[in-house]
Amino acid sequence: MTRSDRTLFEDLSVTISAGERLGVVGINGTGKSTLLRVLAGHQLPESGEVRRGRGVTVGLLDQEDELPSGTVRQVVGSGWESEAILDRLDMTGFIDRHVNDLSGGQRKRVGLARVLARPCDLLILDEPTNHLDIAAVTWLEAWLSRFSGGLILVSHDRYLLDRVTTRMLELNRGVGYLHHGGYASYLAAGLEREMQAQSADAIRRNLARRELDWLRRGAKARSRKPQARVDAAKKLLTVKPTPGARLGSIDFDFDTPRLGRKVIELEKVSFQFSERGQPILAEVSLKLDPHERLGIVGPNGTGKTTLLELLARRIAPTQGEVDVGTTVRIGYYTQQAAGFDPTARVRDIVAGPYRTPGDPADSRLMERFWFTGELPWATVDTLSGGERRRLQLLTVLAMHPNVLLLDEPTNDLDLDTLRALEDYLEDWSGALVTVSHDRTFLERVTQRILVLNDTHLHPVAGGLSAWIAEASLRSSHSVTDTPHMRHGASQARVPKQRRRSPSTLRHEMAKLDALIDRLTHERDRLAVALQGQTDHEVLKELGTKLAACQAELDIAEERWLAIGAEYEEATEP
Incomplete structure (x- = not known):
């Protein structure tokens, strides 16, 4: 399959049998979602053939799925299996609401429930953990582990990949590399392949140098040296090894303005959307340190994004005070995709309204985010979902903030960008507050965890691992075997x-x-x-x-x- 500016993948061969679990990884724009649509039969390959067993049924969760019209119950199904899955995805309270009245995240969860509730032989999921909280991700992990059919999974959740998949397919510059084992084995194989490429290149260059040296000296008796072989040896020396999917690692070397002692303080802040509406937050007090590394977790719908909106002063509290230090410069990476003009070019968006497109500093910035080749000239509507999110991250960091508010930053970002962002945040001198369900990301970049529930912020005893263990315990005592258990089991209390x-x-x-x-x-x-x-x-x-x-x-x-x-x-x- 190809795109206007590149080959996505070619000559790709892979077999999926019942019980196998294949994880698909690769940088944004390499064709992961396209491959899933081809395998599901929703898109035809440009060449080659997709063969399916007789009578095989396929379930696909596409990033761009359009739900049919109707209520949640009508879209997902009215059986107890459907209701049980909706319950585990925190959608029971919306079961009779029309899907057109749901938020983007709620619609994604309805789409996931719709796929899981329908029996199939091959389950294909594209980023299923987006818009799920940690408890729901833990439940989904257990559900997929027991699924008896074949599974193909694209995900940025490294815990999920390592614990569910049995093989990994890496898409890299049009080539597919198949690795046995989960995420850890994929990393080890990728490192080994890189080391072998470096070793092969060193051997090739040494052989070429010896050949050139021999040809130049030649035998004294010869009056004429074979110039064609000399030229061939010179050419061999100039050949560069095959580059990786990205050249080098992403460089987040931005200047961070000095941050004073006062950052952001919330003093007994409450918020509700209307006078008669239910309170979202009630008398929440929070003081951020200049070197804050705070993770916010909690069930969906409890107000985590609202808390970030208050910290960013995008909304005003119903009661209480938000005090922001005079040296604070906030960079806010929202959960919603940025509203870029679909006809705008990447280089124009990076330049913004005050600089001329093509400025050398902007070009270096785009290279740092791997917008190279034809991509700076590409329009937004030709970018993959992950590339648009990476562009959004670029524009936030290019503001040189000293306080970062990140709302679900791992959604739709590829694993390379995530690892590079984690490395950057480990050494970053500013303050960080992130809302995330990504367990690996939270472990790497946060130092304290607060859970938002019942309109209040609470410290998590034991930190993130204790929170994950509690979520796992809740899942293990719930209807984790749906659609094979009765819905009433989900109401069971943990002794x-x-x-x-x-x-x-x-x-x-x-x-x-x-x-x-x-x-x-x-x-x-x-x-x-x-x-x-x-x-x-x-x-x-x-x-x-x-x-x-x-x-x-x-x-x-x-x-x-x-x-x-x-x-x-x-x-x-």
């Missing part, structure tokens, strides 16, 4: 566990310490073993073991943190 003694908790933590040490050593050993390995079968085996070891290590670390929080609670005076 309250008896508080354990500090000595019991210390004993469990000691056992987990030993397990974590062993798994860490094994993970490091496998990573070293992968380096320099060229045998495909050995790479496959090592990659699978590394992925399994990392998954087990993640679970052990989450358990250790959860028990640590329980121990602190048990030993409080």
Whole structure:
């Protein structure tokens, strides 16, 4: 398949059998969504053939799906299976509302419920975790793990990819690379491929130099040297190795203005949309530190975006005060896609109304965000959804903010951009507040977590891992086996566990310490073993073991943190 300015993929061959789970990754614009539509039969390939088994039914969640007209119940279905799935996606309260009256995020959840509620042999999901909270993502992860058919999944959620998929398909400059194992094995294989390419290039250049040196010196008896071979050797030396999908890593080296001691303070802030409406926030107080790294979590619809709007002073509180320091320069990356003119070119948007398009500084900025080649001249309507979001991120950071408010920043951004953004935020000198359901992103960039629920902000005892463990516990005691369990099971209460003694908790933590040490050593050993390995079968085996070891290590670390929080609670005076 091709696009006007590039080849998306060609000569791609892949087989999906029942029970297999294929994750598809690649940078924005490489054709992941296009591939899913081709595999689902919604788009014809330009060449080649898609063969499906006789009678195979396919369910597709497309990023650009248009829902049929009707109420949520009519669109998804009226059976108990449909109602149970809507319940797990926090849509029960909207079941009799017309889909045209829903928000964009709510419509996405209805689309996901519609696909999950219909039996199929092959399930194809394009970014299914967008607009889901952590509890819903945890439930979806468990649901997909039990799905007996074939699964093809495009996602930026690295936890989900590593715990659900059995193979990974990487789209890179028109070529498809298939890796056995989950996300960790894909990273290891990509690193190995890069190392092998560097090694092959070094060997090629050494051979070319020796050939050229021999031809130049030649035998003294020869009166004429073969000039054609000399020219060929020179040409070989100038050939560059095949570049990766992106040249280098993204560079977020922007100047950050100095931030004073006062950042943003909320003092007993309340908010509701109308005098008779339900309160969204009630007497919320929050003080941001100049080096704040705050993550906000909570169920959908509890007011997380409203809180960011208040911090950004885009809306005024119903009661209370929002005090912003005089040195604060806010950059707000919204959950909604920016309203770019679809006919505008990338270079014009970057230049803005005050600079001339094509300015050298703007060109360097676009290169940092991998808008190279023909992309600066492309119009917005030709960009993929992920490319538009990357352009939106570019425009926010180009404002040189010292306070970043990020509302679901991982939605629609590719994994390369996410990892680069995480690296940047780790060393960034400003203050950060992010609303996100992406567990990996929150772990890397935040230092404290607050949960917004019941109109109030609450600290999370035990941090993010404890919150994830609690969400997993809720999911494990809910209707996670839908559509194979009765909806009434979703109302079951989780029995309250008896508080354990500090000595019991210390004993469990000691056992987990030993397990974590062993798994860490094994993970490091496998990573070293992968380096320099060229045998495909050995790479496959090592990659699978590394992925399994990392998954087990993640679970052990989450358990250790959860028990640590329980121990602190048990030993409080």
